[in-house]
Amino acid sequence: MYTSRKLALLVPRKFSIIIRLYSGYLYHPTKKIRSAAHFHKEATKYVEDFQKCLERSSTLRCVFEKVEEDGDSQRLKVGLYAPLIKHWITRFGSKQVMVIRLEDWKKNCTSILPKVFKFLELKTLSEDSIQSICKDSSKNVNRGVRQNVGEMWPSTKQLLQDFYAPFNKELSEYLNISLYHARI
Numbered sequence: 105m106y107t108s109r110k111l112a113l114l115v116p117r118k119f120s121i122i123i124r125l126y127s128g129y130l131y132h133p134t135k136k137i138r139s140a141a142h143f144h145k146e147a148t149k150y151v152e153d154f155q156k157c158l159e160r161s162s163t164l165r166c167v168f169e170k171v172e173e174d175g176d177s178q179r180l181k182v183g184l185y186a187p188l189i190k191h192w193i194t195r196f197g198s199k200q201v202m203v204i205r206l207e208d209w210k211k212n213c214t215s216i217l218p219k220v221f222k223f224l225e226l227k228t229l230s231e232d233s234i235q236s237i238c239k240d241s242s243k244n245v246n247r248g249v250r251q252n253v254g255e256m257w258p259s260t261k262q263l264l265q266d267f268y269a270p271f272n273k274e275l276s277e278y279l280n281i282s283l284y285h286a287r288i
Contacts, residue, residue: 157169
């Protein structure tokens with residue numbers, strides 16, 4: 105029986121995290137209200153709720169804590185890579201976790217994908233399969249919905265940048281790689 109536990113992760117730049125959060129909000133099929141104003145209100149609530157959690161619990165506990173009445177607040181936590189990656193490395197060991205910067209993946213997918221398969225001890229892909237996977241375009245980009253709703257407010261973007269900044273800095277320092285120092 106195969107018991108090796110390995111994890112390969114793609115980690116986006118800080119701006120990508122914020123865009124993914126907004127994109128997820130726009131894509132959510134059960135949302136009755138979709139607007140930049142409503143997203144700002146939700147993002148503000150999520151940040152406040154997370155900060156309140158930190159007053160009584162550890163960061164890791166707050167990341168894993170489920171909020172019964174609002175599953176959407178979990179989306180804010182998706183971008184908190186530092187506590188999760190540190191937890192996984194502690195649990196599985198640094199040789200069992202592979203972290204890849206998303207921008208590197210986008211630029212060099214054809215050279216990175218075989219390394220990921222080798223790291224995960226998976227069957228080697230053919231060159232055609234690698235090319236096919238790497239040329240595949242993004243899905244669920246929400247262009248139509250975003251055109252109708254509009255862009256995220258600058259104040260919301262700043263709120264989220266300020267929220268994620270210490271976690272992004274922590275991850276960059278922990279992994280000793282440049283992920284988050286560039287300003288937008």
